[in-house]
Amino acid sequence: MRASTAVLFALVLTFCVLAEPAEDNALPARLAADEYNIVIDAGSSGCRVHVFKLTWSGRADGLPDVDWPAHTKKKINPGLSSFEDNPAAAGASLEPLIKFAIAEIPPEKRASTTVRLAATAGLRCIRIPR
DSSP states (O other): HHHHHHHHHHHHHHHHHHOOOTTOOOOOOSSSOOOEEEEEESSSSSSEEEEEHHHHHHOTTOOOEEEEGGGGGGSSSSSSSGOOOOHHHHHHHHHHHHHHHHHHHHHGGGGOOOOEEEOGGGGGGGOOOO
């Protein structure tokens, strides 16, 4: 399974739990409108940001329609594991990704957009001072 497919699967699975249509198949008010999600895949060799648009259309299976256009993805190097000796710089290194993602989201949706940071196995190699 490609990493991008795994990220999409995890995102959809998360929202499956949130999608609890009422008995009359109406959507809960919090899910009645489009929503945006930002997922930062923080790998050891680089970090990628993905912007997803979820449309809750009242499908019988309770799942949203996911819009993942090609232009809503950006990658930067190096990965977070390269900041082992300077953790403060790790956060600053993600700034271009955040700025890119924000520009992809309509201004009226930005305050309600969820941001998730997912770190991969490469970060397990980092020494944690005791």
